[in-house]
Amino acid sequence: MEFAASQALSLGIELELQLVRAHDRDLAHEAGDLIERLARQQVPGAVKPEVTLSMIELNSSIQRDFAGLLAELEAQRAIVCEAAGVLNLGICGGGAHPFHDWSERRVYPAERFKAVTQRYGYLAKQFTVFGQHIHLGCGNGDEAVYLVHMLTRYMPHFIALAAASPFHQGEDTLFQSSRLTAVSAFPLSGHMPFVPDWTAFLEYFETMRGFGIVEGMKDFYWDIRPKPEYGTIEIRVSDTPLTVRRAALLAGYAQALAAWLLEERSHAPAAAVYQVNAFNRFEACRFGYLGQIVDPYARSRRSIGEDILGTAAAVMPQAARLGCVDAVRELADDVRRGYSDAGWLRARLAASGSLPDVVREACDLWAGRAAAH
Amino acid sequence: MNELAWFLPGWPPAFGNLLLFGVLLVAGLLGGELVSRIAGLPRVTGYVLVGVAAGPHALGIASSPLFAQARVFVDLALGLIVFELGHRFDLDWLARNRWLAVAAIGESVGAFCAIYAGLSYFEYPPLLAACAAAVGTATSPAVVMVVSQELRASGQITERMLLFTAVNCAFAYVALMLFMPLVHLEHSTTWRSAILHPMYLLAGAALLGFGGSQLLLWLAEWLGKREDQQFILQVALVVLVVGLARTLQLPVVVALLTLGVLARNLDYDHALLPLRFGHAAQLLFVVLFVLTGASLDFSGLQTVAAVTGVFVVVRFLGKALVILALGRLSGLRAGGAGLLSLSLLPMSGLAAVMVYDTAAIYPRFGAELAAVVLSAVAVLEIAGPLATQFALRRAGETHAQA
Numbered sequence: 217m218e219f220a221a222s223q224a225l226s227l228g229i230e231l232e233l234q235l236v237r238a239h240d241r242d243l244a245h246e247a248g249d250l251i252e253r254l255a256r257q258q259v260p261g262a263v264k265p266e267v268t269l270s271m272i273e274l275n276s277s278i279q280r281d282f283a284g285l286l287a288e289l290e291a292q293r294a295i296v297c298e299a300a301g302v303l304n305l306g307i308c309g310g311g312a313h314p315f316h317d318w319s320e321r322r323v324y325p326a327e328r329f330k331a332v333t334q335r336y337g338y339l340a341k342q343f344t345v346f347g348q349h350i351h352l353g354c355g356n357g358d359e360a361v362y363l364v365h366m367l368t369r370y371m372p373h374f375i376a377l378a379a380a381s382p383f384h385q386g387e388d389t390l391f392q393s394s395r396l397t398a399v400s401a402f403p404l405s406g407h408m409p410f411v412p413d414w415t416a417f418l419e420y421f422e423t424m425r426g427f428g429i430v431e432g433m434k435d436f437y438w439d440i441r442p443k444p445e446y447g448t449i450e451i452r453v454s455d456t457p458l459t460v461r462r463a464a465l466l467a468g469y470a471q472a473l474a475a476w477l478l479e480e481r482s483h484a485p486a487a488a489v490y491q492v493n494a495f496n497r498f499e500a501c502r503f504g505y506l507g508q509i510v511d512p513y514a515r516s517r518r519s520i521g522e523d524i525l526g527t528a529a530a531v532m533p534q535a536a537r538l539g540c541v542d543a544v545r546e547l548a549d550d551v552r553r554g555y556s557d558a559g560w561l562r563a564r565l566a567a568s569g570s571l572p573d574v575v576r577e578a579c580d581l582w583a584g585r586a587a588a589h
Numbered sequence: 590m591n592e593l594a595w596f597l598p599g600w601p602p603a604f605g606n607l608l609l610f611g612v613l614l615v616a617g618l619l620g621g622e623l624v625s626r627i628a629g630l631p632r633v634t635g636y637v638l639v640g641v642a643a644g645p646h647a648l649g650i651a652s653s654p655l656f657a658q659a660r661v662f663v664d665l666a667l668g669l670i671v672f673e674l675g676h677r678f679d680l681d682w683l684a685r686n687r688w689l690a691v692a693a694i695g696e697s698v699g700a701f702c703a704i705y706a707g708l709s710y711f712e713y714p715p716l717l718a719a720c721a722a723a724v725g726t727a728t729s730p731a732v733v734m735v736v737s738q739e740l741r742a743s744g745q746i747t748e749r750m751l752l753f754t755a756v757n758c759a760f761a762y763v764a765l766m767l768f769m770p771l772v773h774l775e776h777s778t779t780w781r782s783a784i785l786h787p788m789y790l791l792a793g794a795a796l797l798g799f800g801g802s803q804l805l806l807w808l809a810e811w812l813g814k815r816e817d818q819q820f821i822l823q824v825a826l827v828v829l830v831v832g833l834a835r836t837l838q839l840p841v842v843v844a845l846l847t848l849g850v851l852a853r854n855l856d857y858d859h860a861l862l863p864l865r866f867g868h869a870a871q872l873l874f875v876v877l878f879v880l881t882g883a884s885l886d887f888s889g890l891q892t893v894a895a896v897t898g899v900f901v902v903v904r905f906l907g908k909a910l911v912i913l914a915l916g917r918l919s920g921l922r923a924g925g926a927g928l929l930s931l932s933l934l935p936m937s938g939l940a941a942v943m944v945y946d947t948a949a950i951y952p953r954f955g956a957e958l959a960a961v962v963l964s965a966v967a968v969l970e971i972a973g974p975l976a977t978q979f980a981l982r983r984a985g986e987t988h989a990q991a
Binding site for chain 1: 685862920922985986
C-alpha cells in the first residue's frame with residue numbers, strides 16, 4: 217500500500233447530510249432520487265450515497281485554504297438545496313436526526329451497503345448519523361503517522377466545536393454530541409495503534425489483512441486515520457455542523473493546528489495519549505467546552521474550552537500564513553460565548569416546543585435562509 | 590310464556606348500529622387478512638370484497654336500512670382521509686417546482702379530455718359525457734391513502750400520488766359544479782337556481798373549510814405543541830366540519846379538502862403538529878371499504894362492458910400521457926412516471942356519490958351513462974388498489990416488513 221504524495225496541508229472535507237421530508241420533518245428515503253438529479257448537473261466536488269437512503273455525502277475538491285473551501289461549499293450547497301427543493305426535501309446539518317426511528321431506515325440499494333448491512337445487522341441502520349470528515353494533505357506516510365498521534369490529543373476540540381447531536385430518538389441525551397456512540401459500536405472503531413512510523417503501520421495493516429479482518433483502510437472506523445490513497449489523514453470525530461460556514465471553520469482550524477504541530481515538533485508522540493483518550497473523548501461528547509481534558513504531555517487537566525482557547529492562540533502564526541486567522545478567531549469567540557450548535561438546537565426546542573420545528577429551523581439554517589447568531 | 594321471558598329481547602331482535610359496526614369490523618378484518626395472506630393482495634381489496642359479498646349481488650344483507658345508517662362511519666372515515674390528504678398538499682412545493690404544478694393540473698385535464706373523447710366516440714350527448722368525464726378524473730383518496738399507509742410507503746412516487754390525487758379530486762368537483770348550471774338548464778329549472786345551486790355548494794364548502802381551518806389553527810396555537818391534545822383537536826375539527834357540511838348539505842369532500850389544504854398552507858406560525866391518525870382511524874377505514882364494497886353496482890356491467898372498458902383504458906392513458914410527458918421536467922427519476930400513472934388508477938367511491946347527486950337533478954344521467962361510471966368504479970375499486978400497491982412496491986418506496 218503506497219502512501220500517495222499530496223501537497224502538505226491541502227484541505228478537503230466530506231459532509232454527511234440529513235434528508236428530511238417536508239410534511240413531518242422526519243428523515244426521508246429519497247437519496248437515490250436526489251443523487252440521480254444531481255448527477256445530471258455540474259456540481260463542484262462530488263455528491264455520494266451513504267449507507268441509508270436518508271443520507272447524502274458532499275465531498276469538496278482539494279483546496280488550499282479556508283476561503284477557497286468555504287466558497288466551494290457555498291456553491292455546492294446552493295445547487296444541492298435547489299435540487300432538493302424540486303423534490304420537496306429539506307437538507308440539514310447536525311450529527312443525528314432528533315427523533316427518527318432507526319428501524320424505519322432503508323439501506324441504499326448498492327452492493328457495498330448491502331454487504332455492510334449483512335455483516336453489521338441493526339448497527340448499519342443505526343449508523344444513520346451524520347459526520348464531518350476533514351482531510352489534511354501529508355507529504356509522506358511517516359508524517360501522516362506522526363500527525364495522527366499528535367492530533368489525537370486534540371480530538372476533543374473537534375468533538376466540542378462541532379457538537380450538534382443532543383437529541384436521540386426523540387429524547388435529550390444530555391450529551392453535546394451523541395453521535396459518536398453509534399460509531400463506537402463497530403468492532404473496528406477506536407484509534408490507530410501506537411506505531412512509530414509508516415513502515416510499522418504497514419506491518420500492522422498487513423497482519424490484520426493476513427487475518428482477514430480488513431481489506432482496506434476504509435474498514436477501520438477510527439477517530440482519525442491515515443488515508444494513503446489520497447495522501448491524507450482524515451479526522452472523523454466531528455458532527456456535521458449546522459452550517460457550511462462552521463464546517464469550513466473547523467477545517468481551517470485543523471489546518472492551522474496541523475501546521476503548528478509539524479513546525480513546532482515540541483515533543484515526540486507518547487503512548488499515554490491513547491491511555492487518556494477514552495476519558496477525554498467522553499468528556500467532550502458529554503459536556504462540550506465544559507468537559508475536562510487531560511493533557512498527557514503536560515500532565516495537567518483543564519476545561520476543553522480553555523484548552524481550545526490556548527491552542528487557538530498558539531496556532532495564530534500558522535493561521536496567519538495559511539489565511540485562516542479569522543476562522544480560528546471566530547471559533548475561539550464561539551467558545552468564549554459558549555456557543556455550540558448543540559446549544560442552538562436545545563434553545564430552538566425550548567422556544568418552539570417541538571422537535572419537528574427544530575428540524576425545520578435547522579433546514580433553514582443550513583440553506584442560509586436564517587442565521588444562528 | 591310472555592310473563593316468564595320478560596327479560597328476553599323481542600323477536601326479531603333489533604340490531605343496532607354498534608352491532609353492525611362490530612360485524613363489519615370483524616368481517617372486514619378477516620377478509621383483509623385472508624386476501625393478504627393467500628394472494629398477497631392489499632387488505633383494502635379484502636375489505637371491498639367482503640362488502641361485495643354482503644351487497645345486493647350476493648348475500649343481499651346490505652340492503653337493510655341499517656346500512657343507510659352506517660353512512661355516518663363513511664363520512665367520518667372519508668373526512669379524516671381527505672383532511673389528511675389536504676394537509677399533505679404543499680403549495681411551497683408547487684411554487685418551487687412549477688412543472689409539478691403543470692403536471693398535476695395537466696394530469697386531471699388529460700384524464701378529463703381522454704374520457705370525454707372516449708364517450709363522445711360512443712355518441713353520448715356532450716353534456717353527459719362531460720359530466721361523466723369530470724367524475725372519472727378523480728383518483729380515490731381513500732385507496733391511495735390507506736394503501737400507502739398499509740405499505741408504510743414514503744418517497745417521490747408516494748408524495749406525488751397523494752398530491753395529484755388531491756388536485757384531481759378538487760378538479761373533478763369544480764368541473765362538475767361548472768357543468769351543473771347547464772345540467773339544471775337542460776332540465777328546465779330557472780337560471781337563478783341553475784347558478785345559485787352550484788355556487789352554494791362550492792363557495793359554501795370552501796368557506797366552511799376556511800372557517801374550520803382558522804378555528805383549528807387558533808386552537809392549536811392556544812393548546813401548544815402537545816401531541817395528545819392536538820390529536821383530539823384535529824379529529825374534533827374533522828368531525829365538526831363533516832357534521833356541518835352534512836347539516837348544510839354541502840359536499841363533505843370539498844369542505845374537508847379545503848380544511849386540510851388551508852390548515853397546512855396558512856399555518857404561518859407552525860402551530861399544527863404533523864398528523865398521525867394511526868390505528869384508531871384504521872378501524873373506520875375498514876368499515877369505509879366494506880360499505881363501499883357493499884354499494885358497488887355491477888348490475889350494468891354486462892350491458893355496458895365495452896364502454897366501461899374504454900372508459901377505464903382511456904382514463905388511464907389520459908393520465909399517463911401527461912405524466913410521462915412532464916415526468917422528467919418535474920424531477921421524476923427514470924421509470925417513475927409510469928409507476929406514478931399506475932398508482933393513480935383507483936377510482937373513487939366518491940364518483941358513485943357524484944353520479945347519484947347528478948342523477949338526482951338530471952334523471953337522464955341516471956340511465957345508461959351512470960351504469961358506465963358505476964361499472965368503472967366497481968372494476969377499479971377492486972383492481973385499483975392492486976395497481977397502487979404494485980406501483981409503490983416497484984418504486985421501492987414501501988417498508989420491507991409492510
